[in-house]
Amino acid sequence: MSFISKLSKGIKGASQALQSDEYEINDAKIQCVHCGYQHFELGEAQLNTAGLTFLNLDWANESVSILACKKCSHIMWFAKPVKKVI
Numbered sequence: 001m002s003f004i005s006k007l008s009k010g011i012k013g014a015s016q017a018l019q020s021d022e023y024e025i026n027d028a029k030i031q032c033v034h035c036g037y038q039h040f041e042l043g044e045a046q047l048n049t050a051g052l053t054f055l056n057l058d059w060a061n062e063s064v065s066i067l068a069c070k071k072c073s074h075i076m077w078f079a080k081p082v083k084k085v086i
């Protein structure tokens with residue numbers, strides 16, 4: 001199984017209905033780098049150790065956050081958990 005297909009198998013919760021769909025990280029609100037929209041679908045991916053070692057991201061071994069823009073569908077990845085803006 002390729003690394004990419006492992007990733008997509010690990011992605012979960014992307015279609016969950018959530019109360020808030022705005023997020024922040026390091027106290028900075030996240031906005032789409034492509035269109036500037038601030039509403040996202042949040043997904044999570046578990047990355048295995050082999051993949052993370054390849055990317056030299058062992059400190060982020062648990063999971064990564066995936067935000068898909070609800071307007072233009074651009075997907076952004078964060079190696080740390082993002083915080084939901086309430």
Ligand SMILES: [Zn+2]
Pocket residue numbers: 032033034035036037069070071072073074
């Ligand atoms: Zn966008």
